[in-house]
Amino acid sequence: MATNEARAARALPAALRLLATLLLLALAGIAQAAAPRIGVATMQPGRIFWERFGHDAIVVVDPATGRATSYNFGFFDLAEPGFVGNFIRGRMRYRLVALPLEDDLALYREEGRGVSVQWLDLTGAQALDLARRLEVNARPENAVYTYDYFRDNCATRVRDAVDATLGGELHRQLASRSRGSTYRSEAVRLASPAWWMRLGFDIGLGPRADRPLSLWDEAFVPMRLADALREVRVGGRPLVASETTILPHRIAPEPADAPRPLLPWLAAGLVLGIAAAWAGRRAPRATAAVALVAWAVMGLLGTLLLYIWLATAHVFGWTNHNLLLLNPAAWLLLPGAWRLLRGRAPGRLFGPGLALVAALAVAGLFLYWLSAAPQDNARWIALLLPLHLGLWAGLGKPGRRGRDDGR
Structure with a gap:
């Protein structure tokens, strides 16, 4: 009898440990199931000059309701006092706006611009972290930022948000690689359908625009960011789990790279x-x-x-x-x-x-x-x-x- 009681006493801690492990696994599974789905939406270039570079946003899908929210860093207010003067002087104020994805897509659908979403393979904790940081960033007191065409725009904000969630892994994989493009070559290429805009960039950009860009810097263009995300691997798995075309592109496609002979x-x-x-x-x-x-x-x-x-x-x-x-x-x-x-x-x-x-x-x-x-x-x-x-x-x-x- 004493021997059986001793064996039972020894078995109890082991059972508790097993129960605790199972409970933690269950809680982790619940947390994983409750994590939002995260995607990067890429909008193709439009016809108007400020649409020539394309656009993007981060899509967060609520696991409980299925509601998709678009976190869009590209909003500005033409009625803001001094907007034109600030635009000319290069001191533009943009802001992040969170809005239903369907509302965000309405303009692109009307203009015939294609939209696709790259769904990211994030852990539950990473997805929750990114969703919470975007929610905080979209608050009125945090939403406004000083816009820069090349270094701080809608695409670089999306890039930086994803990189922060991955602990800098995006930067580590992209910063040391280059295709040889420059800010000038990308600006001239994307502006090429509008001759006056193409010439304006080519004449107006100085020597700082001609240093070769890493893939990280090149991601100031939304379509280049989408290309870069396809190449990133995290933990041995592709960062992009799948891609979905939400709206077809019905107007002229993105201009291709073209030589400029002397x-x-x-x-x-x-x-x-x-x-x-x-x-x-x-x-x-x-x-x-x-x-x-x-x-x-x-x-x-x-x-x-x-x-x-x-x-x-x-x-x-x-x-x-x-x-x-x-x-x-x-x-x-x-x-x-x-x-x-x-x-x-x-x-x-x-x-x-x-x-x-x-x-x-x-x-x-x-x-x-x-x-x-x-x-x-x-x-x-x-x-x-x-x-x-x-x-x-x-x-x-x-x-x-x-x-x-x-x-």
């Missing part, structure tokens, strides 16, 4: 330069009429580039080497061009001004050659440098413009 730009520049030199000697009034428009545009663009550098927070437009090609000094040539157009001598300062503008353009070429990390503006140098030299050769030499009376 030769056509150089050929056009040489034709313009030779034509300017020849016409300036034989038909100075007609040449002055064309040059008047060209210099006015160059001066305007140069002044804008200078303003971006000195008076805005658009850091990727600072120290823009195109200032040497689209120089505000071109404004100084307008009075002389106007006098030539009227058949009068352009004045004593016109020739030196032409030489200065041409010399600055030549300096742009040397800056490109000598820079360890040059700005990707070789095409603009090839186009505009011959034109500057041609105008100088055609209009800037004494004896080619008639009598100079200094008036």
Whole structure:
């Protein structure tokens, strides 16, 4: 009898341990079952210029009700006091908004923009953590942030939220890899359906936009983030468990990567330069009429580039080497061009001004050659440098413009 009682006493702690283990497993299963489903929604580019880069959001599906909430970092208020001024100066205020997924999809459905969701393979604890942090982030006192086109936008906010949930694993896997793209190449590619927007990015971006991007940095583009998520593995398993197309894409697709050869730009520049030199000697009034428009545009663009550098927070437009090609000094040539157009001598300062503008353009070429990390503006140098030299050769030499009376 005593022996049986001893055996029972020894067995009791083991039974309690087993019961506790089973209870913990049951609780873990309940927690896992109660965890929300998390997805990253990617919206394809639209037709309007602010839609060209696409968009994304984080989708959280409540396990109890099945209700899907979209956490969208892309909201801004056009009626906000000073919005236009802040936009121009690069101090835009965006905010995170939590809204029913169906409400968020209404605009994309109407515009014909495709939407897909990548459902993430997260543990219950990770999914709960991300859902709770998004809920806190969406509160009015936390929702507003200072928007940056490249470094802090709707896609980078989604990327960073997922990365925080994974303990930095996303950054570890993406930061050391690159496809060689740059902020300029991605901006020009996505803006390409709108020629004015494409040229605006290419002219307005400075050398900071030309460093090669890691896959982590490249994820400022929502579609690139979706590509990167497909390659990430956590604990030996793909991070993306499945993908679902919610809305079909019914408009023009995302622009593909395309080469930008230098030769056509150089050929056009040489034709313009030779034509300017020849016409300036034989038909100075007609040449002055064309040059008047060209210099006015160059001066305007140069002044804008200078303003971006000195008076805005658009850091990727600072120290823009195109200032040497689209120089505000071109404004100084307008009075002389106007006098030539009227058949009068352009004045004593016109020739030196032409030489200065041409010399600055030549300096742009040397800056490109000598820079360890040059700005990707070789095409603009090839186009505009011959034109500057041609105008100088055609209009800037004494004896080619008639009598100079200094008036």
